[in-house]
Structures are given as structure tokens and as C-alpha cells.
Amino acid sequence: MENGKPIKNTNLVEKFQKDGFLVLENALTDSQLLALNSDLSMWVEESRGNEKSYGKIMDGRPRFDLQLDTHSFDNPALRRITSPAEISKACLDVVKDNKALDLVSEIFGPNIKHWTNKINLKLPGSGTEVKFHQDFPYEPHSNEDIMTVLYFLDDVTLENGPLEVIAGSHNGPLYSLWHDGVFTGAVSAEIEAECKTKAISCVGKAGSACLMHSKLMHGSKSNKTQSARSLFIVSYTAEDAVNLAENPLPSELDGMIVRGKKTGIVRSTSYSVELPEYPQEVSFFDQQSKMKDI
Ligand SMILES: O=C(O)CCC(=O)C(=O)O
Structure with missing residues (x-):
């Protein structure tokens, strides 16, 4: 917002509609970034003393997810914090207001609700x-x-494991995440190989945000550096989009209106997709590791 009026970003909206993603600089204020990183440092310190994933989200699965094969006190491998906005004012403040959300409401708006939030870390x-x-x-x-x-x-x-995207893929087909009857949460090895030849890396300064359409194909490699790469990831939906499968990361904030108002209207488009499997583990890292077993 500027002087109480929304900033119009026609070029950005058109760019997003064409590519399915864009990187917006200074999406967070300095104080938002500082507050998020202060909570995150505390959580990383706390993870050192844990030998397995810990904490609890609404459905009983762990909130703090460790990569157990590499995690140790000296080299913590906390890789996911689920629904941190339920336990952190800094996260909740960002979910409710930031410059990227202004743009989301120009693209899909005016009525927008929160769906999920999480932090993905790639510690050295x-x-x-x-x-x-x-x-x-x-x-x-x-x-x-x-x-x-x-x-x-x-x-x-x-070098530190940026998001890699395939521009324009949000306008293409939906690819199956089921292989040999297993919901792996990843596309087949053939599709993955093709994606790797076309991927664009989304890089930028801390405080930037990448807006990504839910149908955009993406992935990311491991962090090859000695410094962390952490992302706070929030999914928003148009208010008239109604979920057809259970929220895989249920939280008390599911459905919270963050822009505009509740209308009670359902808007439908026509498409087909296989329903997902409700994940037993809290993060898709475990889901995707099933790919090795196929
Ligand atoms: O953490 C990452 O690099 C990727 C995140 C991602 O793929 C997702 O949130 O769907």
C-alpha cells in the first residue's frame, strides 16, 4: 500500500501471467526480515539438542522436521518448520501483510485467504x-x-540451492506425482530430466520474494555453500477457491482472509487431476524420498 492506496503493478501482473513466477525485491520491510530471522535463529539453536523431529502441529505430526541422516549438534539439519505463524508473531505479521501479498491481490484479488505457511531451510x-x-x-x-x-x-x-522454475509451465499440463501406485510428490525421472535442461534459478537479496503459480513446475538442488538458504513460504488462494482435498498442513489459520472479504461463493474451472495422498510425514522431503524406492 502507498498513502493508503494500492500500488498498481500492471507490468508485473502481465509478466506473472506469462511466466507463472516473478521475483519481487524488498517484499519484506527490514524490520519484518529482522524479526523473522531472529525467531529462525532461535529455532535452529533449539534443534541442535534434538535427535528426532519434534513439536506438534494441529494433527499431531512434528512441527520441527530434521534431516536425520545428516543432523547433529554441531551441524544441525533442521529442514522444515510447519505453520510457524501459529507460534510466531513475526511470521503471522508477514502472512497478513507484505508487498508480495499486495501483488497477489492484484493478480487473483480482491479477496484472498491464507492456505498454508512453512519455513524450508537448507543449512550448510x-x-x-x-x-x-x-x-x-x-x-x-x-x-x-x-x-x-x-x-x-x-x-x-x-550456489546455495535456489528455487528453479520452468517459465510458462503453469499454462501447460498437470504432471502425475503418483508412480507405481505410490504418491511420491515428484514428477517422473523422464520429466525431471527434461525440466533440468530448461530451469531458471530464482535468486535475490534477503527480503525479496518469489511469487509462483501453484501449477508452475519447480524444484531445487542442495546448498553447496557454507551459508544457510532459508525461505518462509506462504500459500494464498483466491477466496472463492475451495479445497478439494484435505489441507496437507492443517493449521488454525487455514481460510483466514488476508485481503478483501468473505463472499461465500465457489468459483470452479474445469480440469482433471489425481487426488493426492494425505502425507504421513509432515514434510514433502519424506514423501519425495519414496522416489528412490521405485
Ligand atoms: O525449498 C525449496 O527450495 C522449494 C520449495 C518448494 O518446492 C515448495 O514449497 O513447493
């Missing part, structure tokens, strides 16, 4: 990577106006 030496996938088959809704916003908590560089 953790080896954490994300296989190529689209988010939409994890979160099918009555229409496709679903946005994943990834706020950079660190500078994101070509």
Missing part, C-alpha cells in the same frame, strides 16, 4: 534438495488461483 552440509513437482496436485482447489510466495530470509544465490 544438510544436503536437502527438492525434486521437481507442481504444487497444485498436492492442493487441488475448485479453481487454479493459488499462489505460493517464497520470502527469502537469506540472500539466495546460484
